[in-house]
Amino acid sequence: MTRFRTVDLLVTVLIGGAFGVAFLGYGQLYTLIGPLTAAFKPAEGLLAGLWFLPAMLAALIVRKPGAALLAELVAAVLSMLLGSQWGWGTAISGLMQGGGVELAFLLTRYRRFTLPVAILGGVLAALLEWGWEKFAYYQEMSWSFSGMMLVFFLISGALLCGGLGWVATRALVATGAVDSLAAGRAAARAAEA
Amino acid sequence: MPPRARPRPEAAGITDQTRKDTRAEAAVHIEGLRWRPLTRRAPTIDGLDLVIPAGQRVLLAGASGSGKSTVLRALAGLLDPEDGEGTHLPAPPQRPGARGLLLQDPADALVAASIGRDAAFGPENAARPRPEIHERAARALAAARCDLNPTRAPLDSSGGQQQRIALAGALALDPELLLLDEPTSMLDTATAEEVRAAVLDAADGATLVVAEHRIGPWLPHVDRLVVLGPQARVLADGPPEELLTTQRDVLVDAGVLVEEEDAQARAPREAVGAPVAALEGVTVPARGLHTPQDLALHAGRLTVLSGPSGAGKTTLLRVLTGALSPATGAVTRPEPSRLALVPQDPEHSFVAATVRGEVLASPYAKDPALVEELLERAGLAALAGAHPHRLSGGEQRRLAIVAALAQRPALLVLDEPTVGLDARRRTEVLALLREARDRGCAVLAASHDPLLLEAADDLRRLTASPVGPEIPPERRLPADALNPLTLCLIGILAAAGSFAVQTWQGGLLALLPTLLLAPFAVRSLRGAALRMAPILLSAAGLAWTTALLGEAPSLSCESWLVGLKEAARITAFVAPGVLALGSVRPTPLGDALAQRLHLPARPVAAAVLALVRVGHLGRQWSTILETRVRRGLGTPRSPRLLAGATLALLVDTLRGAEQQALAMDARGFATAQQRTWAEPSPFGRADLVGLAIAVLMLVWPPVAEMLT
Incomplete structure (x- = not known):
């Protein structure tokens, strides 16, 4: 089933919208790791995975081609319209992050929505986002520091996007809020079997 | 019985044969309808037969959980075979919007940044030409008695206005069958009356099916009452006045008719001692609260704050709990650990995976014995291991109240604790509020529920201008x-x-x-x-x-x-x-992406909707954060609190998305691959x-x- 019903479409775009709003509160988290990043800037990459979450949740809940990309793009356009400090760079980031997650599920032909695939999605999103940031923002950063930043990005993508996204989806399935969506139906089938 | 408000449909049908013919598609004919959602073991509709002649007005009554909403979805042709197993499901309508659907929460029906554009949504989906879209939208808004400036944002208007905008959205496609799902249950009595009048007026000639648990106000206006029991089984069916006399006990058992309550339960209570919390001369001009407000809350008393939506009830509550600072005036309140807050949507406060865990979640709730006792009193003891989000609406309300009482508050503040609940469940919530009061807690509830107004020891009515301040137009650049x-x-x-x-x-x-x-x-x-x-x-x-x-x-x-x-x-x-x-x-960005870049219409329209609802999402996010901070679960900087709040926002969003999808599909969005757009996206000399x-x-x- 690749057809987007209205509810699939709405859930996808509203996940993007909800994260766009929640992200405004996430800025606070950077103050938590402030001492760390002041001493060592590439450590900022440790939180990178959080920004890929809309894509991951949309993919794991809606389970249809394009959901990850669309959700992340809505979140990106939203922060852009609200005045993100990266301007049009945010849109490209949305494309990279959503595209990375999308790619992982595409590789399974949208048949597997398991933790390892989610982690792969987080890693791919981190890789693409890092590539874009290196090109656009950190051209002059030395390759050794850039390499360390990549490591932080990959760890964060695997844990905060892949791992946390997968856990969050399970928590959402438990609430019953996704019963009319692919993730809820799969859980119901698993419970019956 | 009040006199009949209109002639019987048979009589009307004979004198107006042509109208009856054009409405022929609207007549409902279902036989042996069954529906089981994939995520449930038992069917929610188990063999329903229902025949409704064109032009008839039917009141579908039944307690919460009797399957009324599912029946309406079935009648609208919106039960999705991907979601469950059904037999004899009615097919979707022949033309978009032929069966209009109005939902309990009007905010779920609103899709656009302006009222005018919202009314145009259906005709756009039906791919009508632009002049016709404008003509239909204007006509529908007039028919729904919506006289607000069409450039205003629908989500910023009051509940009653929102429901009329939603009604206009349905009327813009000339529905032959109008399906209403508890359309007035979130409104105060006076506003509900206005909305009901607008509905009855606008539905003139169309077939009307109203699902309601508060049947009284609709009875004079309907031809037929159908009472549903569990799994949408028909318990009674016939002319209302006949059922009210012959089958009264069936209606009471089904929970749609409340017998008069004993007066002795609300003997007047005297004010005692110094107030636990107080507002003195408080104004918040930024939220439209200009006249200084005083309020004193005493231990062991139930105070109800009433008034039309937009009168500032929520603003006063937020000032009292410290979420909002007043421009002038003084506030006294108990220490944070002894001030408990129950939000309008109980799911906004939930953090745990079990009912018992939820009651123990706040660090202020220290007494396990009290927790067990409260669960018992609220009738939740048997559900102690259940998932809070999986409870019914009434159970969720009681759980949120119990969780608040577990911290032994000196002051309990509740925002609309009974809104949307049926008679039985409202009584249960009220019993719990009385329990709190009798434990010596000062209880303050913002509410327009007559049941709570009756039960209040102190009643405070706010009045306010019905229309919010006009936002001055932006300087043109x-x-x-x-x-x-x-x-x-x-x-x-x-x-x-x-x-x-x-x-x-x-x-x-x-x-x-x-x-x-x-x-x-x-x-x-x-x-x-x-x-x-x-x-x-x-x-x-x-x-x-x-x-x-x-x-x-x-x-x-x-x-x-x-x-x-x-x-x-x-x-x-x-x-x-x-x-x-x-x-x-x-909105103009969406217009441009669809008409100039020819991106697919439905994803573009949906993305615009998400961006338009950002203000609404932002308000939910603040409520969720405030509620959690108030429960002592952490600061807005704590990763744990942010994670829980994000999950709550997603639950709220996902549940809303399901309702919004219904409302949009009833307005023809499901088949709107080739839709038109109310406004062009011009390229000019500039x-x-x-x-x-x-x-x-x-x-x-x-x-x-x-x-x-």
Whole structure:
């Protein structure tokens, strides 16, 4: 089933919208790791995975081609319209992050929505986002520091996007809020079997 | 019985044969309808037969959980075979919008940034030509008695107005069958009466099916009453006055008719002792609260704060709990651990995976024995291991109240604790509030529920202007004359051009056109500062990072110049786009993406909806955060609290999405691959200037490099 019903479409775009709003509160988290990043800037990459979450949740809940990309793009356009400090760079980031997650599920032909695939999605999103940031923002950063930043990005993508996204989806399935969506139906089938 | 409000449909049908013919499709004919959602073991509709002649007005009554809503969805043709197993499901309507659907929460039906555009949504989906769209939208708004300025944002209007806008949205497609799912249950009595009158007036001639648990006010206006029991089994069916006399006990058992309550339960209670909390001379002009308000809350008393929506009930509650600071006046309140808050949507406060865990979640709830006792009193003991989010609406309300009482509050504050519940469940919530009061707690509930108003020891009515303040129109800028796509192009080409920056001198020179053009895109100095501050901070951060971690020796003069170049480059990359985007609004952007770039219509329309609802999402997010901080679960900086709040926002969003999808599909969105758009997306002469600017932004940075 690749057809987007209205509810699939709405859930996808509203996940993007909800994260766009929640992200405004996430800025606070950077103050938590402030001492760390002041001493060592590439450590900022440790939180990178959080920004890929809309894509991951949309993919794991809606389970249809394009959901990850669309959700992340809505979140990106939203922060852009609200005045993100990266301007049009945010849109490209949305494309990279959503595209990375999308790619992982595409590789399974949208048949597997398991933790390892989610982690792969987080890693791919981190890789693409890092590539874009290196090109656009950190051209002059030395390759050794850039390499360390990549490591932080990959760890964060695997844990905060892949791992946390997968856990969050399970928590959402438990609430019953996704019963009319692919993730809820799969859980119901698993419970019956 | 009041006199019948209108003649019987048979009589009308005979004198007006043509009308009956055109409404023929609306007649409902279902036999042996069964439906089991994939996530449930038992069917929610188990063999329903229902025949409704065209033009009849039917009241579908039944307690919460009897399957009324599912029956309406079935009648609308909106039960999705992907979601469950059904037999004898009615097919979707022949033409979009032939069966209109109104939901309990009108906010779920609102899709657009303006009232006019909202009413146009259905005709757009039906791919009507533009003049017809405007004509239909205007006619529908008039028929729904919605007289607000059509440029206003629908989500900013009051509940009653929202329901009338939603009604207009359905009427714009001339429904032959109008299905209403508890359309007045979230409104106060007077507003509900207005909405009901608008519905009955607008539905003249159409077949009408109203699902309600509060049947009284509808009875004089309907031809037929159908009472549903569990799994949508028909318990009684016939003319209302007949059922009320012959089958009264069936109606009472089904929970749709409440017997008069004993007066002795609400003997007057005297005010005792000093107040636990008080407001003195409080005003919040920013929220429309201009007259100074006083309020004293005493231990062992139930105070109800009433008044039409928009009168400032929620504002006063927020001042009292400390979420909002008043402009003038004084507030006294108990210490944080002894002030408990129950939000209107109990799911906004939930954090645990079991009912018992939920009651023990707050660090202020220290007494396990009290928890067990409260669960027992609230009738939740048997559900102690269940998942809070999986409970029914009434159980969730009681759980949130029990969780609040577990912290032994001196003051319990509740926002609309009974809204949307049926008679039995409202009585259960009231019993719990009385329990709290009798334990010596001061209880304050904002509510328009007559049941609570009756039960209050102290009643406080707020009055306010029915219409919120008009937002002054924004100052028009030269940039506003451009098509959103032109504004996007300026930002994109400028970003591309910025990569030509090679030296710090070239970088600074590259910023020149941005500086010169900024005044044409900036509404106010303050707004410009707000938009530019994060950019300049990031640029400074990048300069620092580059100077520190670049190839040149760390923090040398050379490395700082590279840093300056990077800061100038990133500003040239970002600033033009951010300034240009200040004039881009979601709706015109969607119009342009669909009509000029021919992107797929449904995803574009859905994305616009998500962007339009951001204000609404933001309000939910603040409520969720406030509720959790109030429960002592952490500060807004704690990762744990943020994670829980994000999950709660997602639950709220996902549940809303399901209802919104229904409302949109009832207005023809499911088949709107080829929809039309109420407004064009013109390219004018100004866009030629904009195009020239975009090209300039692309070529200027390399030119600037050559000049240095």
